[in-house]
Amino acid sequence: MPHAPGSKAERPTLRDVAKRAAVSAMTVTRVLRDDPRVLPGTRERVLAAVAELGYRPNAMARSLRLGHGSGLVGLVVTNLANPFYSRLALGVDSVVAPHGLKTVIGNTRQDLDSERELVADLVGRRVDGIIAVPAGGDQRHLAAAVAQGVPVVCASRPPAGFEADHVLVDDFGGARNATDRLLALGHRRIGFLGPPAAVYTSTERLRGHRAALRAAGLPDDERYVRQGQQDIEQAARAAGELLALPDPPTALFCSNNRNTIGAFRAVTAAGGDTALAGFDDFELADALGLPLIIQAYDSDELGREAGRLLVDRMRSAPGGGAPARRTVLPTRAVQYGTPRPAPEPCP
Amino acid sequence: MPHAPGSKAERPTLRDVAKRAAVSAMTVTRVLRDDPRVLPGTRERVLAAVAELGYRPNAMARSLRLGHGSGLVGLVVTNLANPFYSRLALGVDSVVAPHGLKTVIGNTRQDLDSERELVADLVGRRVDGIIAVPAGGDQRHLAAAVAQGVPVVCASRPPAGFEADHVLVDDFGGARNATDRLLALGHRRIGFLGPPAAVYTSTERLRGHRAALRAAGLPDDERYVRQGQQDIEQAARAAGELLALPDPPTALFCSNNRNTIGAFRAVTAAGGDTALAGFDDFELADALGLPLIIQAYDSDELGREAGRLLVDRMRSAPGGGAPARRTVLPTRAVQYGTPRPAPEPCP
DNA sequence: CTGTTAGCGCTTTCAC
DNA sequence: GTGAAAGCGCTAACAG
Numbered sequence: 001m002p003h004a005p006g007s008k009a010e011r012p013t014l015r016d017v018a019k020r021a022a023v024s025a026m027t028v029t030r031v032l033r034d035d036p037r038v039l040p041g042t043r044e045r046v047l048a049a050v051a052e053l054g055y056r057p058n059a060m061a062r063s064l065r066l067g068h069g070s071g072l073v074g075l076v077v078t079n080l081a082n083p084f085y086s087r088l089a090l091g092v093d094s095v096v097a098p099h100g101l102k103t104v105i106g107n108t109r110q111d112l113d114s115e116r117e118l119v120a121d122l123v124g125r126r127v128d129g130i131i132a133v134p135a136g137g138d139q140r141h142l143a144a145a146v147a148q149g150v151p152v153v154c155a156s157r158p159p160a161g162f163e164a165d166h167v168l169v170d171d172f173g174g175a176r177n178a179t180d181r182l183l184a185l186g187h188r189r190i191g192f193l194g195p196p197a198a199v200y201t202s203t204e205r206l207r208g209h210r211a212a213l214r215a216a217g218l219p220d221d222e223r224y225v226r227q228g229q230q231d232i233e234q235a236a237r238a239a240g241e242l243l244a245l246p247d248p249p250t251a252l253f254c255s256n257n258r259n260t261i262g263a264f265r266a267v268t269a270a271g272g273d274t275a276l277a278g279f280d281d282f283e284l285a286d287a288l289g290l291p292l293i294i295q296a297y298d299s300d301e302l303g304r305e306a307g308r309l310l311v312d313r314m315r316s317a318p319g320g321g322a323p324a325r326r327t328v329l330p331t332r333a334v335q336y337g338t339p340r341p342a343p344e345p346c347p
Numbered sequence: 348m349p350h351a352p353g354s355k356a357e358r359p360t361l362r363d364v365a366k367r368a369a370v371s372a373m374t375v376t377r378v379l380r381d382d383p384r385v386l387p388g389t390r391e392r393v394l395a396a397v398a399e400l401g402y403r404p405n406a407m408a409r410s411l412r413l414g415h416g417s418g419l420v421g422l423v424v425t426n427l428a429n430p431f432y433s434r435l436a437l438g439v440d441s442v443v444a445p446h447g448l449k450t451v452i453g454n455t456r457q458d459l460d461s462e463r464e465l466v467a468d469l470v471g472r473r474v475d476g477i478i479a480v481p482a483g484g485d486q487r488h489l490a491a492a493v494a495q496g497v498p499v500v501c502a503s504r505p506p507a508g509f510e511a512d513h514v515l516v517d518d519f520g521g522a523r524n525a526t527d528r529l530l531a532l533g534h535r536r537i538g539f540l541g542p543p544a545a546v547y548t549s550t551e552r553l554r555g556h557r558a559a560l561r562a563a564g565l566p567d568d569e570r571y572v573r574q575g576q577q578d579i580e581q582a583a584r585a586a587g588e589l590l591a592l593p594d595p596p597t598a599l600f601c602s603n604n605r606n607t608i609g610a611f612r613a614v615t616a617a618g619g620d621t622a623l624a625g626f627d628d629f630e631l632a633d634a635l636g637l638p639l640i641i642q643a644y645d646s647d648e649l650g651r652e653a654g655r656l657l658v659d660r661m662r663s664a665p666g667g668g669a670p671a672r673r674t675v676l677p678t679r680a681v682q683y684g685t686p687r688p689a690p691e692p693c694p
Numbered sequence: 695c696t697g698t699t700a701g702c703g704c705t706t707t708c709a710c
Numbered sequence: 711g712t713g714a715a716a717g718c719g720c721t722a723a724c725a726g
Contacts, residue, residue, distance in 0.1 A: 056470050058473060123403050124403045125407070284608070
């Protein structure tokens with residue numbers, strides 16, 4: 001069915017359908033909403049008109065009239081290129097889609113201004129809820145969204161300065177466990193690599209790491225801690241620096257997969273036998289030909305749980321009734337390859 | 348529904364702001380749209396009221412009144428968990444976001460029904476455009492969207508049965524080049540692994556592979572072709588089958604990264620020295636300790652270009668003026684490790 | 695400079 | 711069983 005060029009390219013409206021079926025707009029609505037009290041004959045005619053015109057109800061107009069949201073869920077993440085976040089997105093979508101909700105992605109590139117703008121835009125679009133991985137400590141824009149009545153769920157990092165449902169990973173416990181495993185292998189000088197301290201997960205994981213060291217009666221040597229690496233190159237450089245210390249660590253604990261991969265590169269390049277442990281599993285981690293202790297967790301599930309919390313919240317009192325809920329996902333340790341013990345077992 | 352006294356959960360509207368600032372609704376609009384002809388004093392009052400109420404204009408109502416779309420771009424992909432698609436999504440978003448457009452993701456899980464439903468939903472939401480990686484040969488739902496006046500851009504696969512802008516990768520050329528490289532190493536029995544034949548890219552790449560074989564005067568042995576593998580496990584199994592043939596291939600060409608990784612697993616497990624070539628680059632491809640020829644291309648750029656085509660199209664005649672455009676992205680060959688020549692150079 | 699009127703596409707309410 | 715009127719929140723087009 002070709003369109004006559006130059007004719008009105010306007011999309012058909014309810015009225016167009018009504019006119020074509022020789023009924024009123026109301027009747028068309030009724031047919032579309034499966035109202036039982038329409039004569040079969042009328043229904044037929046209406047459906048025929050709908051098909052002929054290729055009519056699609058305007059969801060915006062409908063939402064406006066009905067007074068509810070747009071049927072959208074805003075997803076605010078820092079970097080969709082990281083498989084971690086795309087998994088999260090997928091998890092969210094898999095839960096909210098069955099409820100007729102679509103997911104709008106917002107990539108903030110770790111930029112707080114972008115995040116603010118994005119959240120304001122989402123609120124303006126009347127999203128039914130927001131799932132966010134807050135980039136920084138300043139979350140007033142999220143607090144504002146909550147104040148405006150938009151349900152917010154924080155994923156991977158907790159809300160700061162306001163109440164909201166959130167899903168976290170057991171960052172502290174997982175990190176402590178990873179470092180404990182290195183300690184059990186006899187390592188006594190263990191380096192730490194991670195993204196900037198402003199990133200909640202990194203700080204928590206560093207806390208866990210330090211707790212393990214302290215429990216083992218080891219000093220907390222600042223020289224072995226490198227925070228701030230956002231990508232693989234930076235991580236490799238930082239790891240290289242640690243390995244070049246006069247008294248280099250015999251093992252490294254990396255608080256996210258970017259840093260683990262960077263450390264892997266540095267260790268490989270140095271040709272040494274530094275042991276590696278990391279947080280976040282990643283594809284091909286088992287194929288690197290280097291032993292690796294990984295604290296893994298299900299990032300899909302992180303998204304799904306965030307989606308569940310959001311849907312629950314949307315359904316309950318819009319006035320923000322129930323108290324905020326928190327879910328903490330466990331991690332599990334995975335050992336790839338044969339563990340590397342410390343080079344010289346302490347006497 | 349009892350109305351809670353004092354705590355009206357309703358979001359403030361333009362009128363609320365107007366009332367509070369003691370002006371008319373129109374004036375508030377003008378202030379918000381930066382109309383120069385409002386008295387500074389009035390503007391102040393209005394802005395104050397806006398701030399006090401935390402007012403956010405309702406984008407849906409605005410779009411409805413203005414008669415234009417929702418400011419959304421629909422992105423239809425088969426599997427966001429594949430880094431390829433998340434990169435694509437990121438590329439799209441990076442281009443459309445600066446135009447004030449948000450990206451709505453639609454994950455179809457390779458299901459044609461989901462795709463149909465999704466596209467219909469997006470059209471109903473009055474998205475300003477759709478970027479799709481069509482799952483199958485039946486694309487009538489996309490054709491319908493185009494007929495309704497929604498600009499559609501196909502990414503990675505061409506439109507079938509209708510006209511639309513699209514961005515492709517040089518599947519044929521890249522595949523032929525990869526197989527040529529294996530041939531140059533002396534390989535004469537080369538296996539092919541890929542996703543189902545219904546996937547356009549796979550079929551094109553198989554064509555390229557066969558063209559290279561034919562040009563080298565080699566037979567096109569069906570036993571060496573395995574199509575249908577969607578994930579790494581299936582690919583590993585298929586690769587294992589090829590390697591177990593009485594006269595096994597000495598090299599494998601894999602038409603996407605899932606199959607390359609699967610083949611890598613199988614070759615490693617078999618302990619043989621089968622040579623590998625693949626389409627699509629992937630993280631850590633260089634760290635597998637196995638030589639690998641990869642036809643790489645920029646999946647971000649694929650998304651960006653799709654975004655550009657879409658934005659261009661949206662700006663030009665809404666009546667579908669200009670003829671459909673096509674962009675083909677080049678691939679480049681990357682060699683990881685030292686090439687593996689064929690075991691016994693033909694005499 | 696500011697206000698009034700009308701209506702985007704849809705649906706609720708109340709007639710017929 | 712069906713229709714007419716009114717209005718969701720916003721803004722173009724005209725007053726004033």
